[in-house]
Amino acid sequence: MSEAAPLPDAQLTIDARHMACPMPLLKAKQGLNQLATGEVLCLLATDVGSSRDIPAYCKISGHILIAERATGTEFCYWLQKR
Secondary structure, eight states, rough: OOSSSSOOOOSEEEEEETTOHHHHHHHHHHHHHSSSSEEEEEEEEOOTTHHHHHHHHHHHHOOOEEEEEEEEEEEEEEEEEE
16 A cells, blocks of 8 residues: 555554554454454554564465554554455
């Protein structure tokens, strides 16, 4: 997704900021379990490791990483449940 593209609407937003690894990934998994197929989760994190963990998890699990943004020390991920 390009920087100019609008961000998708999320059916669920999880704030995992200030949580150390592996909590952002665990919170993302828990959130995706609450969603129906095709719905979108927005995950907020400050853990630098999430920039590695979330894309890797999507590849393994089959969920789609629609977009990711980093602003300063915060990371935002939009994941679509498969």
